[in-house]
Amino acid sequence: MEKRIIQISQPVTGEEEWQAVKEPLMSGWLTSGPKVREFEGLFAQRHEVKHAIAVTSATTALHLSLVALGIGPGDEVIVPAFTWVSTANVVLYQGAEVVFCDIDPSTFNIDPDDLKNRITPRTKAIMAVHLFGLCADIDAIKAVAPAIPIVEDGACAAGAAYKGIPAGGLGELGCFSFHPRKSVTTGEGGMVTTNDDALAEKVVMLRNHGASISEEQRHHGPKPFILPDFDIMGYNYRMTDLQGAVGVVQLGKLDKFIEERDGWAKFYKQKLAAIDWLKLPEFSSNYLHGWQSFVTSVDESNSPYSRNEIMEKLQEKGISTRPGTHAVHMLKFYGRKYNIKVSDFPGARHANDYSMAIPLHNRMVSEDYDYIVNSIYSL
Ligand SMILES: *Cc1c(COP(=O)(O)O)cnc(C)c1O
Numbered sequence: 420m421e422k423r424i425i426q427i428s429q430p431v432t433g434e435e436e437w438q439a440v441k442e443p444l445m446s447g448w449l450t451s452g453p454k455v456r457e458f459e460g461l462f463a464q465r466h467e468v469k470h471a472i473a474v475t476s477a478t479t480a481l482h483l484s485l486v487a488l489g490i491g492p493g494d495e496v497i498v499p500a501f502t503w504v505s506t507a508n509v510v511l512y513q514g515a516e517v518v519f520c521d522i523d524p525s526t527f528n529i530d531p532d533d534l535k536n537r538i539t540p541r542t543k544a545i546m547a548v549h550l551f552g553l554c555a556d557i558d559a560i561k562a563v564a565p566a567i568p569i570v571e572d573g574a575c576a577a578g579a580a581y582k583g584i585p586a587g588g589l590g591e592l593g594c595f596s597f598h599p600r601k602s603v604t605t606g607e608g609g610m611v612t613t614n615d616d617a618l619a620e621k622v623v624m625l626r627n628h629g630a631s632i633s634e635e636q637r638h639h640g641p642k643p644f645i646l647p648d649f650d651i652m653g654y655n656y657r658m659t660d661l662q663g664a665v666g667v668v669q670l671g672k673l674d675k676f677i678e679e680r681d682g683w684a685k686f687y688k689q690k691l692a693a694i695d696w697l698k699l700p701e702f703s704s705n706y707l708h709g710w711q712s713f714v715t716s717v718d719e720s721n722s723p724y725s726r727n728e729i730m731e732k733l734q735e736k737g738i739s740t741r742p743g744t745h746a747v748h749m750l751k752f753y754g755r756k757y758n759i760k761v762s763d764f765p766g767a768r769h770a771n772d773y774s775m776a777i778p779l780h781n782r783m784v785s786e787d788y789d790y791i792v793n794s795i796y797s798l
Contacts, residue, residue: 568591
């Protein structure tokens with residue numbers, strides 16, 4: 420086999436995105452304006468929600484969601500222990516407390532049985548992370564906690580769905596990321612979705628310093644010289660129109676990207692099924708997977724090498740792999756802050772130690788997939 424170099428993830432951008440950014444650059448309207456509005460409209464339509472509000476990242480989307488829900492000191496927010504660190508950080512931004520919940524290592528998502536143990540009278544929200552593009556089991560979460568608002572961390576889940584309902588419309592608020600590592604990208608960027616008019620209005624103000632009207636509304640209104648009033652304290656989390664323009668083009672490719680990834684995910688599952696030490700993603704027909712990543716687990720009791728040795732051997736062959744993500748309770752800051760033992764969340768610890776994402780992205784060609792499969796067999 421001739422050596423190939425295969426990245427874990429690579430965005431697909433090119434001529435169309437390049438042409439799209441010219442428009443705001445030539446018009447001179449660079450901050451949130453017509454392109455962001457167009458992107459928001461298309462995103463809301465695709466995810467079947469009433470409102471989509473563009474922001475600077477999924478992290479700022481999550482932060483504003485908690486602010487909009489009125490989360491503050493004395494409140495608790497439940498966060499799965501295996502997720503990107505910012506799902507937890509935003510809770511602390513608000514002076515509230517993170518309460519970790521274990522995950523099911525077979526889906527990498529929140530374990531509803533453990534969720535039961537984490538709810539207290541102070542629980543004010545649940546972060547339902549749709550990790551790697553697979554939606555959390557929302558019905559099971561709602562069965563355990565029918566009255567607690569759900570914030571979807573759908574950073575990885577653009578285009579995914581649960582029982583026919585797209586991510587973003589499964590909780591009170593949904594949050595998405597357009598970081599280059601996700602399925603569609605604007606460089607950096609995020610989106611808040613909701614079907615609740617009052618929450619949407621709050622998020623719109625909060626992303627723009629708390630201003631009662633947007634810069635665009637003021638600029639094009641009858642009295643552009645009068646500054647808006649500020650009813651609440653807000654932030655500058657506005658997406659630029661350069662990003663909005665790229666987002667419009669990228670969103671137009673989302674379904675094609677997912678379909679292609681789904682085809683290659685099936686290829687992996689078929690070709691790698693005979694490797695008994697490699698656990699492949701499994702889920703029922705209730706789920707439409709967004710395939711932000713293809714994350715396997717290494718069964719070290721059965722494997723020829725440890726997970727880390729396998730990652731090293733694949734790297735030597737030119738194949739990038741990564742742990743799925745980190746167990747947040749095992750990170751120094753959180754371990755120290757809450758005096759948590761690594762063994763307190765066995766599912767998250769297992770995923771932290773044995774998960775392994777293998778390359779699946781839209782820049783890969785069939786020779787890449789063959790090479791990866793053959794390389795795993797010849798470890
Ligand atoms: C990527 C990611 C985030 C953060 O997204 P940014 O847009 O980089 O802020 C948050 N949560 C999860 C689950 C992610 O995968």
